[in-house]
Amino acid sequence: MSAILLVARRDYLGYVTAWGFWLGLLLTPLILGVFMLAPVLAASSQPARYFTIVESGDSFTQAVRAELQDRAGQTAPDLPRAGLTGSLPAFILVPPPASGPDELAAFLAGEKLVPTAAGPRPLFAALIVSDPSGTIRYLSKNLQAQALLDIARAAERKVAEDRVFAAAGVSSRLIDDARSARRDVVAQRVGSGGAGRALDVTLQDRAPFLVSIGLAFILWFLIFSVVNYLLMGTIEERSNKIFDSLLTSVRLPQLLTGKLLAVLVLSLTLMAFWSSGSILLTWLASSQLPPGLVAQMSILGMAVLKPMILGPALISFVLGYLIYGALFLALGSLCDTIQEAQTLMTPLIVLLMVPLFMLTIAIDDVGSPAIAAMSWVPLFTPFLLILRMPTDPPLWEVLAQLAVMVLTTGLILRLATQVYRAGAVHGAGLGDAGAWVRRLIPGRRPSGPDSRT
Amino acid sequence: MKATTPLEIVSASKSFGPFCAVDSLDMIVEPGEIVGFLGPNGAGKSTSLRMALGVLAPDSGEISLFGAPPNLVTLRRVGFLPEERGLYKKMTPRQIITYFARLKGLSHRAAKNRADALLDALGLTAFARQKVSRLSKGMAQKVQILTALAHQPDFLILDEPFSGLDPVNQQALEELIAGEHRRGATVIFSTHVMEHAERLCDKIVMMARGRKVFDGTLTAALQTVQRSVRIEVATGFDLAGCLAPWGVTAVQDAELWRVALAPDQDPQTILRTAIEAGAPVTSFLPEEARLRDVFVDLVSDAEARHRQHSRHSRAEVA
Numbered sequence: 180m181s182a183i184l185l186v187a188r189r190d191y192l193g194y195v196t197a198w199g200f201w202l203g204l205l206l207t208p209l210i211l212g213v214f215m216l217a218p219v220l221a222a223s224s225q226p227a228r229y230f231t232i233v234e235s236g237d238s239f240t241q242a243v244r245a246e247l248q249d250r251a252g253q254t255a256p257d258l259p260r261a262g263l264t265g266s267l268p269a270f271i272l273v274p275p276p277a278s279g280p281d282e283l284a285a286f287l288a289g290e291k292l293v294p295t296a297a298g299p300r301p302l303f304a305a306l307i308v309s310d311p312s313g314t315i316r317y318l319s320k321n322l323q324a325q326a327l328l329d330i331a332r333a334a335e336r337k338v339a340e341d342r343v344f345a346a347a348g349v350s351s352r353l354i355d356d357a358r359s360a361r362r363d364v365v366a367q368r369v370g371s372g373g374a375g376r377a378l379d380v381t382l383q384d385r386a387p388f389l390v391s392i393g394l395a396f397i398l399w400f401l402i403f404s405v406v407n408y409l410l411m412g413t414i415e416e417r418s419n420k421i422f423d424s425l426l427t428s429v430r431l432p433q434l435l436t437g438k439l440l441a442v443l444v445l446s447l448t449l450m451a452f453w454s455s456g457s458i459l460l461t462w463l464a465s466s467q468l469p470p471g472l473v474a475q476m477s478i479l480g481m482a483v484l485k486p487m488i489l490g491p492a493l494i495s496f497v498l499g500y501l502i503y504g505a506l507f508l509a510l511g512s513l514c515d516t517i518q519e520a521q522t523l524m525t526p527l528i529v530l531l532m533v534p535l536f537m538l539t540i541a542i543d544d545v546g547s548p549a550i551a552a553m554s555w556v557p558l559f560t561p562f563l564l565i566l567r568m569p570t571d572p573p574l575w576e577v578l579a580q581l582a583v584m585v586l587t588t589g590l591i592l593r594l595a596t597q598v599y600r601a602g603a604v605h606g607a608g609l610g611d612a613g614a615w616v617r618r619l620i621p622g623r624r625p626s627g628p629d630s631r632t
Numbered sequence: 633m634k635a636t637t638p639l640e641i642v643s644a645s646k647s648f649g650p651f652c653a654v655d656s657l658d659m660i661v662e663p664g665e666i667v668g669f670l671g672p673n674g675a676g677k678s679t680s681l682r683m684a685l686g687v688l689a690p691d692s693g694e695i696s697l698f699g700a701p702p703n704l705v706t707l708r709r710v711g712f713l714p715e716e717r718g719l720y721k722k723m724t725p726r727q728i729i730t731y732f733a734r735l736k737g738l739s740h741r742a743a744k745n746r747a748d749a750l751l752d753a754l755g756l757t758a759f760a761r762q763k764v765s766r767l768s769k770g771m772a773q774k775v776q777i778l779t780a781l782a783h784q785p786d787f788l789i790l791d792e793p794f795s796g797l798d799p800v801n802q803q804a805l806e807e808l809i810a811g812e813h814r815r816g817a818t819v820i821f822s823t824h825v826m827e828h829a830e831r832l833c834d835k836i837v838m839m840a841r842g843r844k845v846f847d848g849t850l851t852a853a854l855q856t857v858q859r860s861v862r863i864e865v866a867t868g869f870d871l872a873g874c875l876a877p878w879g880v881t882a883v884q885d886a887e888l889w890r891v892a893l894a895p896d897q898d899p900q901t902i903l904r905t906a907i908e909a910g911a912p913v914t915s916f917l918p919e920e921a922r923l924r925d926v927f928v929d930l931v932s933d934a935e936a937r938h939r940q941h942s943r944h945s946r947a948e949v950a
Contacts (some may be wrong), residue, residue, distance in 0.1 A: 182704075185734055193722060420718030424779065427685050427712045428735035430704065604687060605648075 182429040186437025187444065194408055194445050203404065208453055227269040228303035229295055230327060233278055238341065239308045239315070242334035244272065250330065270327055271295065273302075280307060280318060287320055306331055382475055386482035387569035388545050392538060394483070394492045395565040397450070398499055399534055405446045406507040409438060410520055413511030413599075422603040431600055435592075439504045446500065491577065492565050498584045499561025503531075505588075505595035512602030519608075534562035546570045554580060557587035634699055636663055638709075638787040638818045639684055644693030646679050653679040655842040656693070661787075661820050661835075666813050668829030668850075669822040670923075671839035672931055677822040678715050680839070681791050685712055697787070708737050711785035715792045715822075717776050721765040725751060725775040728764065733782035743782065750778045754804070770801050777805065781812065788812055790821035794828055806832060826923040838927065840934035846926070854921040857929055859893040861902050864915040874909045 194200055232240045247270060276293045277283050283305045285291045292299035304319035304327050315335060317328055344354050366380040416422060425434060465473055483489060507527070514520040537559065540547050545566055554563035564580050601607035634640075639661040646654045654676040661667050671677050682688040683695055686702030697706040719728055726747050733743035751760045754774055764772055773796055780788065790809070794802050809832060813819055823829060829836060829850075836853045838846035846853060864887065865871050871889045872882045880902060882889045891902050899918035906913055 182735055185731070189720075189731055193720070197722075415720075416718075418718075419721065420714070420716035421720065423682065423685075423687055423714035423716065424712065424718070424732065424776075425735075426687050427707050427710065428704075428732065 182433045183437045183440065186425075186429060186434055187440040190412060190438055190441035191444055193412070194441065195448070200445075204449060204452055207404070207449075208456065226300075227271050227297070228327070229271050229273050229293060229300050230304040230306065231273050231275040231283075231293070231302060232306045232308065233275045233283075234306075234308040235310075239306075239334060239338050240272070242338045243306070243331060245337070246330050246334045247272075270303075270330070275305070276302070280305075280316065283307075283318060287318055289320075303327070382478050383482075386479050387485065387488055390479055390482040390488060391492075391545070391566050391569050392541055393479075394488070395534070395541070395562045396538055398492075398496050398565065399531070399538070399562055401446045401450065401496075402500060402503045403531055404449070405442050406503050408445060409442050409504055410507045410511040410514075410524075411517070412438065412442075413508055414514050414517060414520055417512060417602065418515055426604065431603070432596060435505075435508065435596060435599060438508060439501065442504060443497075443500055488565075488568055491568050491581070494581060495561040495565050495584065498588045501588050502558065502561065502584075502591050505591050509595035509598035509602070512599045513608055515608065530558065534559050537563055537566070541566045555583070557583050560584050560587070636698070637661070637696070638663060638698060639789075639820065640694075640696045640699075641680070641684065642694045644680070644683055644690040644695055646676075646683060646688060646690050652842050654683065654690075657839075657844055659837055659844065659847065661818060663818055664813075664816070665818055665820075665835050666809070666833050667820040667835045667837060668833035669820055669837050669839070670824065670826070670829055670927060671822070672824055675839040675931075676842040677839055678791055681712075681789055681820075681822060684789065685710065708783070709786040711780035711783065711788045711817075713777055713780045713788075713790040713793050715795075717773055717796070719764045719772055719776055719779075722763055724761045724763060725756060725767070725778070726760040728775060729778050729782045732779040736783035736785075738783055746782050746784075747778075750782060754778065754808075770797055773797060774801070774804075777808065781808075784815070784817075786817060788817050788819045788821075790819065792823060793821050794823055794825055802828070824927075826927055830923045836923070836926075838930055840931045841938045843934065845930040845934050850923070853923060853926045855895060857921045857925045859897075859899075859921050860919045861891050861893065861899045862915075862917040862919060863889045863891060863902075863906060863911075863913060865889065865906075866912040866914065869912055871906070871911055874911050875906060878905050878909055880905055 232243060234240055273293050273295055275283075276286050276291070283302070286293055286302040287305060289301040293302050303321070304317060307316040307318065309316070315331065317331060319327075341351070341354060345351065416425075429437070461468070461473070461476065483492075510523050510527075511520060514523070533553075537550055537553055541550055550563055550566055551572070553559050554567055560580050560583055564577070564584070568577075598607075637660060639659070641657050641659040644654060644657045645652070657676070657680055659680075669677050669681070679688065683690050684697065684702065685707065686695075686697075695702060698709060700706050723731070726744070729747035729750060730740075730743040733746055734740065738746065748757075748760070751757050756771065756774060756778075759767060759771060764775065767775065777790075777793065780790070788809070793805055793809070797805060806828060809819055809821065813832075819832075821828075821832075833850055835849055836846060837844060838853075846856070862885070863871060863882070872884065875882050875891070880891060882891045884890075893899060893902070903913070903916050906916075
């Protein structure tokens with residue numbers, strides 16, 4: 180076995196035999212699952228909210244009922260959004276227990292309860308319609324929950340239309356006809372081979388966008404979760420004074436390569452465990468899942484295998500890992516203690532948060548000029564190139580960004596080797612790094628024995 | 633540079649910024665020798681050994697291990713114990729020795745067998761599967777020495793191998809080094825404890841302030857300091873006056889008299905002369921030259937030269 184593989188094997192076994200690794204392996208999907216499902220579970224498990232409308236007539240009340248029915252009938256099978264936004268809680272209209280805001284206040288505060296089919300319950304909100312020309316008052320203790328307020332506003336738009344049209348002599352039948360004559364606005368894509376023929380947008384069309392967001396997130400998450408191992412592993416070797424023994428058996432580039440390889444395999448282990456776990460769980464629960472969902476998941480799975488996604492994603496994954504892995508490895512070699520490393524972690528984590536922020540932008544608009552511009556920043560290219568691929572960027576841009584990544588990786592590996600050598604062989608520390616940077620500034624000569632680097 | 637010569641250093645220098653750690657060092661370690669590499673702290677011993685191993689590159693000069701520049705092939709024949717000890721704390725002694733033996737080219741099975749044999753030889757079998765973090769300092773140091781020996785190297789480079797060990801373990805290590813030498817290994821070890829070098833070494837290389845101040849056999853080293861005899865006579869007797877007509881100079885040293893010996897002079901001739909001169913000798917003690925004296929003399933000289941050189945340099949600058 181070559182020295183690189185021996186170093187990689189030792190480091191890998193060192194990582195996987197630590198209890199922290201198994202904790203992360205098992206807890207991470209659990210925590211992520213809770214994070215993703217929490218809004219949905221919270222919405223589905225929360226109790227029905229009772230509200231009332233105080234109105235002299237019933238036009239607004241009817242409009243609110245219609246709006247509630249409309250929204251309940253809407254399907255929202257947008258996979259990524261379902262997890263992010265959750266679904267509406269159930270709103271149930273009850274007869275007003277009182278007519279004025281002062282009397283209603285006790286019900287809204289929970290001091291008095293309203294009779295419902297499920298027994299006495301507190302009142303969540305009250306809408307008071309004073310007169311046709313005045314404002315509609317929305318009273319609730321929970322002013323952060325905007326859903327019922329939105330429903331009320333939408334209902335009032337219809338009531339106002341009815342009132343104005345009626346005043347203009349338009350019959351209610353004509354208004355209904357006008358509403359039923361509204362055309363649907365359907366999202367379509369231009370067919371590439373159909374001579375301008377437009378085709379309805381399906382999940383198959385949206386899958387590359389969803390998958391690219393998912394892959395970029397996986398890359399970010401893996402880098403975020405494993406580079407820490409490199410940092411801590413290097414600090415351990417430095418504090419254990421083991422470099423001299425190692426460097427008489429392996430060359431420094433071999434040592435670095437072995438270490439990077441170990442953590443790369445570690446990240447692949449995590450990915451393989453989580454992927455196979457997800458597939459197994461899906462397979463076990465396939466009979467319980469809605470029939471459409473399995474088909475949707477297979478569409479997403481097939482989208483990953485598209486060469487235009489998979490190719491750049493694999494290159495970005497490897498190069499992105501090497502860039503950040505080498506950075507953390509080099510910085511770890513300058514630290515004697517975990518406390519020293521922690522001072523470095525904050526700026527690095529802030530740096531790693533930028534691509535995560537770009538991911539949130541991509542969820543709304545993957546073609547955002549901000550993503551295109553930021554994808555030229557070498558440290559972010561691995562994440563953002565993956566995001567951009569479904570938008571069919573010009574080929575020259577893809578090739579140029581791949582070249583930027585390769586050059587950046589080479590440069591950072593070279594730099595990291597020098598820093599690692601300074602830290603591992605010469606015992607240089609963070610203070611020496613500062614002096615080394617100062618030396619790069621023309622005309623400045625550092626003071627002190629920093630030339631060891 | 634012969635392929636059989638374990639180590640040859642020619643005019644090697646190494647500076648760290650303005651500080652010259654090693655200045656034009658020449659040194660040869662011949663096959664089968666045990667060389668003591670002596671010098672005070674900061675003399676440049678560790679830097680020289682790290683250069684010999686290729687861990688540090690010299691600023692100038694040449695270094696060869698078995699006739700070639702230090703590389704992974706030649707380093708496979710070398711076992712190294714660094715001055716700064718360190719092991720992977722979460723590994724067991726057996727795993728660590730196996731790992732380093734494998735890095736030196738042994739197969740998995742051979743490395744494991746060798747680890748077991750070495751641990752058994754040093755009575756560490758009971759601790760073979762315990763994590764290093766649970767071992768005592770002395771035991772961990774033994775394990776580290778075993779990592780250097782695991783692949784049965786032709787050439788052992790040991791940097792301060794005795795530091796941190798209690799007298800019992802120092803004795804055990806001396807026996808281990810002697811055993812490796814009997815096996816055929818060439819050994820160089822650095823130390824500033826002269827007794828180890830006196831007991832083990834054929835050859836001494838001494839450094840001070842980055843420069844080599846002595847290179848030769850132990851006997852030659854001992855000949856660089858003057859031997860003497862200590863004579864005790866009846867109180868009030870003037871031994872100097874008594875021996876002066878015989879051409880022997882005695883110097884009073886507290887209650888005793890000290891007489892310096894010529895390089896090949898037999899101490900018994902002084903005793904005979906004193907008795908023949910009628911001196912009332914009550915005790916007579918020949919003082920053998922010790923490596924400690926050689927060390928102190930040579931290092932003191934080097935320090936004095938360095939101070940003088942520094943004063944000249946400052947004067948020239950002024």
